[in-house]
Amino acid sequence: MTRLTALLAIFACGLALASCKGEEDNNVIKVAIAGPQTGQYASLGTQMTTGGETAIADINASGGVLGKKLKLEIGDDACDPKQAVAVANQLTGDNVALVAGHFCSGSSIPASNVYAESNLVMISPASTNPALTDKRAGPNIYRVCGRDDKQGAVAGAYLAEHFGDKNIAIIDDKTAYGRGLADEVKKALNAKGVQEVFRESITAGEKDYSALVSKLKRAGVDALFIGGYHTEAGLILRQMRDQDMDTVLMGGDALVTQEYWSITGSAGEGTLMTFSPDPRQNPAAADVVKRLKAKGVEPEGYVLYTYAAVQAWKEAAEKAGSIDAPAVVKALNENTIHSVIGDFKFDEKGDPSLPPYAVYRWSNGSYEQISKDAEADAAN
Template identity: 50%
Template sequence: MQGKILAAALAAVLLSGVAHAQIKMGVGGPITGSDAAFGAQLKNGVEQAVSDINSGGGIMGQKIELSVGDDAGDAKQGRSVANEFIGEGVTFVVGHFNSSVTMPASDAYNEAGILEITPASTNPQITERGLPMLFRTCGRDDQQGAVAAAWLIAHDKDKKIAIVHDKSTYGKGLADETRKALTAAGVHDVLYEGLNKGEKDYSSIVSKIKSVDADIVFFGGLHTEGGLLVRQMRDQGVKAVLMGGDGIASQEFAAIAGPGVVGTLMTFPPDPRQRPEAFTVVKAFEAKHYNPETYTLYSYAAVQAIKQAMEKAHSTDAAVVAKTLHEDGPFKTVVGDLSFDAKGDVTRADYVVYEWRQGADGKITYAQIEK
């Protein structure tokens, strides 16, 4: 009889442990610093997904415990965030935002057996390294650059194109991929320059753009520098149209650039907020008075993919889940069905071109250009 009581007590303890077990997840991004607007998108997207999953019973009876790491857009701090997550026993990470941060952080995660999905880092080399635990829900700069170049070739082939980048892994990478595609088509830029990220005065760059009489300025970089560049171009009477990538896909870009931003072009996937799969989640964000733009829903989708892979694999082991992500897609998410190739890239490339426009209400925002 005593043996049965002990066995029952042991079973109760074991069951109790299962019931209270938690899946440790981290979200890493620039919560502070000049890229904080994007860090907020990653954080809000993951927090909403975790909240929705936990309120729905969790994953196979386990709840997600979330940690937030602030990398401030700095590679060294990103590595420190990765080490903190490793020390906390985190096994799944959504992040980081900047490609220059994701590169070193992903090395640490891979060595520790942590599965990472970046919703925003687009530099091709991130997944070309063949790290089995690394994925992304966004596209790549070679895909994005090809779309930007195709647009310029089709609409502005005979115009003078200047190329400016912010010298970052992302910015220079996007500029170089676009330049490579243009050159292959016989279109050569009249200026190729780098500016210093974090500076406020770009008058010297603007003077160079003015001196070559550029019609188009392709910019590889983020919204802060891009916005300042547009504003200072207009202040110096430069009417050249700026074209950028997903790094300027933020309302803060327009706020920094001012009214001269109207007519700016950019590449980004079709607006995920308009997808039927995202309707309920978008409404949940709107109820909180938050606009889930740019990478918010790509972050939410990363958590959804992890959840579904766990359920398909009947496991919360990161290595098993990674194998499932590689082999058992598609996974249904708020940004559409996602499958991952052997490198961890999504198998679809769906960049389109947007234009920043001023509406009848005076508000400036971006809208997809219909083909």
């Protein structure tokens, strides 16, 4: 009799597959991580996936959200704006409740228009271009990281203080992130009365930057700021060292990946970068950090920021008693978020109230913070 009942159930489900699937879907809430899973920036997407998977596993282990388990979907945008829009359309069609993404600002900005139109909550762990929130596509668009106008001010002030009497060059990779950050560094540097020797753009994805390096050498550049990602920065640094240049390279938070050192090797010694205060040092992250390290996973860069993006949505959904976007948005706007990167509130733009940027130095294969009140110093 039991076997007959089972066969009848299977037969009934076969006749009404959609309704059976719907019943299954009602028991889970779909959330997504969107970022570069392939391509030259895939290591940054790996940081996001690690953080998101860990957060979802922890949330599910503690009962899920509103009594339902979370199910993860992953969208690969390869840091390409067109692919990001395609991913956004796919995720909205899949009825996910949250997109923790994207990584690259050039992907997040166009994708945010899709999410805004579809009323889907997007929380970027890593997109720092001010336009994402200054020109906010909708009230459902947020980020849990800092902004390049703040980051650029810190980098510019540091360069002015330590290299103000030397030759400084600024380049960018033409991306929304790279160009925007380089412009902010130039603005901050010039405001301190220091003029760069030249300001140029490069093409991301190239392998041979010898012409640029030769120009830097002729100009006697002592410090080079690059607005762009770790792959190009690493190649340019190695090619400078190949031409016997001891120029100090400085970049932004896109250098916060172990893959940078894998590219540079010992040539990366002394590289400077800006990044938020290391979230691995936050007491609120201690348990997650310990568990990840026990698995042989280093929670570098934006691992914990992605974890926090999922946490923020989960807290808001539980406060609202609903996963409907308008209710979640109201809760995100009104409540303090308790996360592994610390407690914060979102402002009217969707930016978080988090500690200021700091300056880090790469040495012996890891990065360490070397400045404390860098953002305060930048304002002086």
